[in-house]
Amino acid sequence: MTRLLRGIAPALAFLLFAPAVRADDPLPVETRAAVAALARKGSAQTRAVEWVRRLTDEVGPRLAGSPGDRAAVAWGQALLRELGLANVRAEEVPVKAWERGVETAEVVAPFRQRLVVAALGGSVPTPEGGVAAPIARMESLEALEEAVKADPDAVRGKIVFFGRRTVKDPAGPGYGKNVPMRSSGPAKAAPHGALAVIVRSVGTSTSRFAHTGSTNYEVGGPRIPAAAVSNTDADLLERLLAKGPVTVRLVLGCRPLPDTTSANVIGEVPGRERPDEVVVVSGHLDSWDLGTGAVDDGAGVAIAVEAARLVAELPRRPRRTIRVVLFANEESGLAGGKSYAERHVAELPKHAGAFEADSGTGAPQGFSWNAADTLEPALAAVAKLLEPLGAGALRKGGAGGADISPMLPSGVPLFGLRQDSATYFDVHHTADDTFDKIEPASLDRAAAAVAAMAYAVADLPEIHGRPAEAPAAKPR
């Protein structure tokens, strides 16, 4: 008797909590009930903060291919097993490895001043003793191009300093607009005889931290050392440059390491009807090495894991499988995301959706989505239920997130968790990206929002994919 009651209690609970059924509801009644239950979790304390705390405390920095990265892969599998997920595994991913070394810079003329710098990921080292050369300031890549058109020797024998500031004002140059100075500035400056590149941190911190990030050389092209300088010290350089020539010595001991492997960590909540069809919930497990990768992307890892755990806790699992994917190597090559799309190419038509959370710890606002228009009514119905969490806004378009973007050509419906990112670029890629920056209540709401939306997509009768646009293999 008691056992019987226990067996039917969840069904009773559903009936009690389920809103009145409307004939034109795009959500089946049980789907709506489960989504509503998940949305309510966002008002309470979830375990999301616990996952990011454990990842950052027990593993810490996890640069792709480093010992920390290997520890994170073991940690991720252990956690998913601890939570009772099925098919927990690590899918190997080839990654390029690199390590930071000594990194110092100082103005040597007209005055001596230390500068806070961080080597860009992938940078070659400076020669023994460093590079000491006059600074040639360029506002942007375009300004460099114009300068060398006007004078082919404009940067020869010099350290190019890309100075454009990253601002929070939506009207000004934000992160996206300035990243090319970091990612391709060294490759663009090297052929013109520049000896090194220093880029103003592509970040909005007003504290004296340098924002690292990856840089890419041209294959077979010249490779010159490259570092980011803190906004504070970039300001100093500009004040000194306003008065005359400035010479800087840059010493970088970083170096590319032999290719190695990392892994995407995977675990599943099997679907109740069509376990071979999947909805991916994801973040990326790797981080930069300066901080402990709390907001980038420990928060996303925690949101994805907690979303799956919240779903698994429900009495009624969704029709399809929820697959947690903790991607390898987002930061310096997107190897995890590319590898997943390639390895699972045959399975992508059975992907009803892929979600990524990689925007830090800010309050959830809603989702970007990219799927067939036929999905819209159901999404709108879920979004309505997410409004109490502040996460009810939908925006059509986009690739959902860097790691899932390689699935875009295959037509998999892609979903990006949109979050308040006002402070995200203050700490990301710096030594200050640490657990104390996490906003617990926002993380709870974000985890519940992803759980609810992923549940709905996994539970709808049909997959609402877009037509495939190109072969899914090697999408980028």
Add this chain to the structure above:
Amino acid sequence: MTRLLRGIAPALAFLLFAPAVRADDPLPVETRAAVAALARKGSAQTRAVEWVRRLTDEVGPRLAGSPGDRAAVAWGQALLRELGLANVRAEEVPVKAWERGVETAEVVAPFRQRLVVAALGGSVPTPEGGVAAPIARMESLEALEEAVKADPDAVRGKIVFFGRRTVKDPAGPGYGKNVPMRSSGPAKAAPHGALAVIVRSVGTSTSRFAHTGSTNYEVGGPRIPAAAVSNTDADLLERLLAKGPVTVRLVLGCRPLPDTTSANVIGEVPGRERPDEVVVVSGHLDSWDLGTGAVDDGAGVAIAVEAARLVAELPRRPRRTIRVVLFANEESGLAGGKSYAERHVAELPKHAGAFEADSGTGAPQGFSWNAADTLEPALAAVAKLLEPLGAGALRKGGAGGADISPMLPSGVPLFGLRQDSATYFDVHHTADDTFDKIEPASLDRAAAAVAAMAYAVADLPEIHGRPAEAPAAKPR
């Protein structure tokens, strides 16, 4: 004719701007006019920001006895000469020297985690290879005392971690209450067999900076290495300690250097009637080595220099001499302040006042003052004129500032510029104490307020000193 007009124009201006004379005004009419003119300067742009920019850009860090300190002494004299001050000189001060070296720390068990640390000023180095030992956390010096009373071996063979947090809440432990953990924690822990001390930064930064500061060993007592750890990493230690034992490796390459000399930099605006009587306006020229000493105490240097310049610009100089003193070595021994009081002991009865600005870049609020009660009416009258600057509050008592405190027993009237210090302990003693943190408008108001109050004290008919309390020589 033109020359004649030019000659009387200032006097005319005074008459035009002077408020109506009241029979009971504690300020002579010309004094009031000059004070009012100076107070008005605070609403406009002064040159104070220029002085702190030049000091931090052209000299940068200036740890007592370091090459930067010597550069600062030269810089200060050059600036005071450039501004036309009289009797510009450097008065030699013996200082203890010390230099920072490599400084790293990491948790080695139960997990590996880097910690951001900064050696405390004066610390001895760790042995080659560092000190690796279990952490014994103590909330405070009092807690240490109790712990070793209960168990004499409580900290033997361990690294003592003083964990109490410095908070902005006036009800909680602020800077003053926590400084003893830093200044005497290592001396207190060493006799009980502790191997090293790590103190939670005595500062309110939530960013990952360690706040340095001086520590003092007992003469002839054991000396163990000591460092501050960032609040971020102190939080990490506490989370790990909550779960079990934690082992940390600390590596410090810092070292005390042979005694050397620095100097108090002095320049004067000679008094028009009694040039042998003086009012000191001061800040300290030395700084910690991690940042560029902008808020601590580049701001105070700028305020003092600009206050003197504003006074010198007036058509009518005050009765007494305004003496700028840029003190040496406030941070690690107060050698400059002690040396001034000793060297000028015979002259102290002719000091009508001494002002110090050493509270950063926040908005001026008023002055603490410590003088004969007979001074109060005049101060209140000046304070009234400073109200538009927000600097009209007077508080009786105190020693005015660390550097001028050695003059306290001699009865010299002491004045401390009080400022909004809400953000002061976020950056002071860290690498983040840099020029970009300066608030220009607050600095303008502060410089004008000091100029106005110092002018009044220098212009009153009498000196309002307190009775000498003890021999002025060797006051501390």
